[in-house]
Amino acid sequence: MSGFAIIIKDPASPPLAAEGLLMARGLSRDKAREHLRRQPGFLGRGLDLAGARELAAAAGAAGFPVMLCAEEDIPEPPAPIRPAKVTPKGTGFEVTAGGGVTFIHFESVSVFTAAAYDAPVPPADLDGLKAGLFATIAELAGLAPRPRPAQRKETFFRADIIAGGGLRLLLTPEELDFSGLGPRTHSSLTNFRLLLDAVSGPCYKAAKNAFLAAFVASRPVTMLKLADPAACDAELSRLLLLARPQA
Numbered sequence: 001m002s003g004f005a006i007i008i009k010d011p012a013s014p015p016l017a018a019e020g021l022l023m024a025r026g027l028s029r030d031k032a033r034e035h036l037r038r039q040p041g042f043l044g045r046g047l048d049l050a051g052a053r054e055l056a057a058a059a060g061a062a063g064f065p066v067m068l069c070a071e072e073d074i075p076e077p078p079a080p081i082r083p084a085k086v087t088p089k090g091t092g093f094e095v096t097a098g099g100g101v102t103f104i105h106f107e108s109v110s111v112f113t114a115a116a117y118d119a120p121v122p123p124a125d126l127d128g129l130k131a132g133l134f135a136t137i138a139e140l141a142g143l144a145p146r147p148r149p150a151q152r153k154e155t156f157f158r159a160d161i162i163a164g165g166g167l168r169l170l171l172t173p174e175e176l177d178f179s180g181l182g183p184r185t186h187s188s189l190t191n192f193r194l195l196l197d198a199v200s201g202p203c204y205k206a207a208k209n210a211f212l213a214a215f216v217a218s219r220p221v222t223m224l225k226l227a228d229p230a231a232c233d234a235e236l237s238r239l240l241l242l243a244r245p246q247a
Contacts, residue, residue, distance in 0.1 A: 001045060001046050001071045002046065002071055002072070003045070003046040003047050003048060003052075003070075003071055004046075004047045004048070004049055004051075004052035004068060004069065004070055004071065005042055005044065005045045005046070005047070005052070005068075005069055005070075005071055005074060006042070006043040006044045006047070006052055006055045006056050006059060006066050006067070006068055007041055007042055007043070007066060007067045007068075007069060007238055007241065007242075008041045008042075008043065008059075008064055008065070008066055008238075009065040009066060009067055009242065010065065011207040011208060011209060011238075011239050011242055011243075012208060012209060012210045012213060013041060013064075013210065014210040014223070014224060015036050015037055015040040015041070015210070015223075015224060015226060015235075016033060016036050016037075016223060017064075018032075018036065018043055018059070018062075018064060019032040019033055019036060020062075021043070021058065021059060021062045021064065022035065022036070022043070024062075025055075025058065034227070037225070037226050037227040037231060038226075038227045038228075038230070038231050038234070039231070039234050040209075040226055040231060040234060040235040040238070041235060041238040042234065042238065043055055043059055043064070043066065045071065046071065052068050053068065056068050067241075067242075069241065073241070074237050074238075074241055075237055075240045075241060075244075076237065077160070077162075077168060077233050077236045077237060077240065078162070078166045078167070078168040079168065080160070080168045080169065080170035081095075081097050081098075081167070081168065081169055081170070082097065082169075082170050082171075082172070082175055083095045083096060083097040083169055083171060083175075083176070084096050084097060084175065084176065084177055085176065085177040085178075085179070085180055086169075086171065086176065086180070086195060086199060087180030087181075088180075088181075088195075088198045088199055089103070091105055091106060091107075091202075092104050092105040092106050092108075093106075093199050094180070095169060096177075097169075104161075104163050104164070104167070105163075106199075106202040106203050106204070107203075107204070107205055108163045108164050109161055109162065109163045109203040109205065109206045110162050110163065110205065110206055110207065110240075110243045111160070111161070111162035111206055111207050111208075111236065111239045111240055111243050112159070112160075112161050112162075112199075112200050112203050112206040112207070112208050112212060113159065113160045113208065113209040113211070113212060113232075113235060113236055113239060114157070114158070114159040114160075114196055114209065114211045114212040114215050114216075115157070115158055115159075115160075115209070115211050115225075115226050115231075115232040115235065116155050116156065116157045116158075116211065116215075116221060116224070116225050116226070117155070117156055117225055117226045117227060117228050117229065117231065117232065118153045118154070118155050118156075118225065119153060119154065119156055119228065120151040120152065120153055120154075121151075121152045121153065121154045155225070156172070157172065157173055157189065157192060157215075158170060158171065158172050158229075158232060159171040159172075159192075159196055159212070160232070160236050161199075162236075162240065162243075171192075171195075171196075173188040173189055173191070173192035174188065176188070176191075176192065176195070178191040178192075178194075178195060181194060181195055181198070193215060193216055193218070196212065196215065196216050197216040200212060200216065201216075206243075207239045207242050207243045209235060209239065210224055211224045
């Protein structure tokens with residue numbers, strides 16, 4: 001993508017904070033929310049310079065401190081490592097991944113985000129797959145459309161940690177062994193919350209997002225959900241940019 005982007009400077013700005021601003025600029029509420037859930041913290045992307053400056057001025061007038069930057073300056077998140085276990089220990093935490101153990105100091109963490117999104121759950125059996133396949137075949141053959149089975153959706157949770165020289169950890173409750181947490185529950189999601197609370201709290205230098213704060217405090221997170229994994233990566237890119245030392 002070329003052009004310029006307008007980014008909200010506050011790392012902890014909720015994804016939908018600027019929906020009123022985008023609606024005032026002509027978007028419907030649904031379109032504004034769709035954009036902000038797909039590009040959290042980005043008021044505009046791929047803009048020409050004049051359009052970017054005009055949007056930045058409007059955002060400033062609405063009370064949103066923003067940054068104008070070239071699209072080429074927005075970093076891509078590093079390839080992730082998916083740990084099997086994260087264990088808080090003293091001044092940091094141990095990460096078990098790929099059969100090895102790495103110790104990460106809390107002070108080396110520059111970005112810490114958490115997120116959730118809704119996605120379809122694959123059919124649990126062949127009957128579910130057949131129903132969708134038959135409906136597709138009927139449509140391609142020009143036959144009367146057959147009713148498609150309703151796709152069940154599930155909420156997926158994740159956290160991203162950036163530390164040291166660009167090390168990225170991608171944590172999901174389904175993949176983690178919580179035995180290093182100490183007292184824990186039978187719920188993987190509750191254990192995930194306890195782990196993120198224990199690890200994120202001492203990361204005082206890290207840029208953190210709104211979802212992380214709400215999640216560890218057990219506050220409602222429905223309005224903080226993002227569109228999909230790509231949106232989670234977009235938010236991570238924004239925080240990586242904000243965490244860079246400013247010249």
